[in-house]
Amino acid sequence: MTRSVRRTRRMPQLAGAGAAALMALSACSSSSKSSDSSATTSDGSKSSPKLSGTVTVFAAASLKESFTSLGQEFGKQHPGTKVTFNFGGSDTLAASITGGAPADVFAAASPKTMAIVTDKKDTATPPVTFVRNQLEIATLPGDPGKVSSLKDLTKSGLKVVLCDKTVPCGAAAQKALQASGLRLTPVSYEQDVKSALNKVELKEADAAVVYKTDVRAAGDKVQGVEFPESAEAINDYPIALLKNAPNAEAAKAFIALVRSAEGQKALSRAGFLKP
Incomplete structure (x- = not known):
C-alpha cells in the first residue's frame, strides 16, 4: 500500500517536468522558425537587401550600346535604382578615377588601362575579365x-x-x-x-x-x-568595383549582372567574345 501511494505521488511530478520540457522545446522551435522566416522570402529562397540609388559606371566607349541596355535591365530588376554611365577612352577614364572622380564601377578595354587604377589602389575588388573584343x-x-x-x-x-x-x-x-x-x-x-x-x-x-x-x-x-x-591583338576587358564607391552594394549587383548568363548573352549579341 505504501509503495502504491508513493508511485501515485511521483506521477504528477513527472508529468509536470515533461510538460515543461515540451514547452521549452516548442519555444525553441518557434524561435528558430521565426528567425528563419526573417532570412527567407515567401517562396523559401534567401532574401537580399533592397537596392536603391544611383550606380555610376565608367566604361570604355565600345561598351556603350551593350552597357546602356544592361543598365536599363538592371533598373527593371531593382526598382528604385538607376545606372548612369560615363563612356570614353579607357585611359582618360582611368585618369579621372585616380584623380578622384566619384564612380562605383570601372570597365576598361584593356588590362593595361585598368592597371592605371589598380596601381593607385583605387579598386575594392580584383579586376575580372568579363569579355574580349577583336x-x-x-x-x-x-x-x-x-x-x-x-x-x-x-x-x-x-x-x-x-x-x-x-x-x-x-x-x-x-x-x-x-x-x-x-x-x-x-x-x-x-x-x-x-x-x-x-x-x-x-x-x-x-x-x-x-x-x-x-x-x-x-x-x-x-x-x-x-x-x-x-x-x-584581341583585347581583354576587365571590370572592378572601385574603392570609394558611393553605392557599393548596388554596384556589386550590376557587376554580377554583367557577368551573369543574361549579361553575357547580351554582350555576345553585341559582338563581344567570351572571356
Whole structure:
C-alpha cells in the first residue's frame, strides 16, 4: 500500500517536468522558425537587401550600346535604382578615377588601362575579365576605297583614322600593324573608338580600325572588313568595383549582372567574345 501511494505521488511530478520540457522545446522551435522566416522570402529562397540609388559606371566607349541596355535591365530588376554611365577612352577614364572622380564601377578595354587604377589602389575588388573584343576595319558602305585587307589601308590617297596609341583600340591596331610589318600614317588619331568610327560615318575618312562590336552597332552606316592580323591583338576587358564607391552594394549587383548568363548573352549579341 505504501509503495502504491508513493508511485501515485511521483506521477504528477513527472508529468509536470515533461510538460515543461515540451514547452521549452516548442519555444525553441518557434524561435528558430521565426528567425528563419526573417532570412527567407515567401517562396523559401534567401532574401537580399533592397537596392536603391544611383550606380555610376565608367566604361570604355565600345561598351556603350551593350552597357546602356544592361543598365536599363538592371533598373527593371531593382526598382528604385538607376545606372548612369560615363563612356570614353579607357585611359582618360582611368585618369579621372585616380584623380578622384566619384564612380562605383570601372570597365576598361584593356588590362593595361585598368592597371592605371589598380596601381593607385583605387579598386575594392580584383579586376575580372568579363569579355574580349577583336578589331575590324570600318569602311564606307559599298567600300569605295576598295579595302579588303590591312595592307590596303596603306594605299596612297586613302584617308585612314586610328584610335590614339594610348587608347586600347589604338594600341591593338599598332600591334596588328607591327605583326604585319606595315607602317601607316593616319589622317588623325582619335581619343576613343566611337570618335574614330564617327569619322567614317561622316565621310571624313575612308576607313578606320575599330572593334567588331562598333561596326555591328553602326548598322548600315559602315561596312566591316575582317583581317587575320586582328587575331594577334584581341583585347581583354576587365571590370572592378572601385574603392570609394558611393553605392557599393548596388554596384556589386550590376557587376554580377554583367557577368551573369543574361549579361553575357547580351554582350555576345553585341559582338563581344567570351572571356
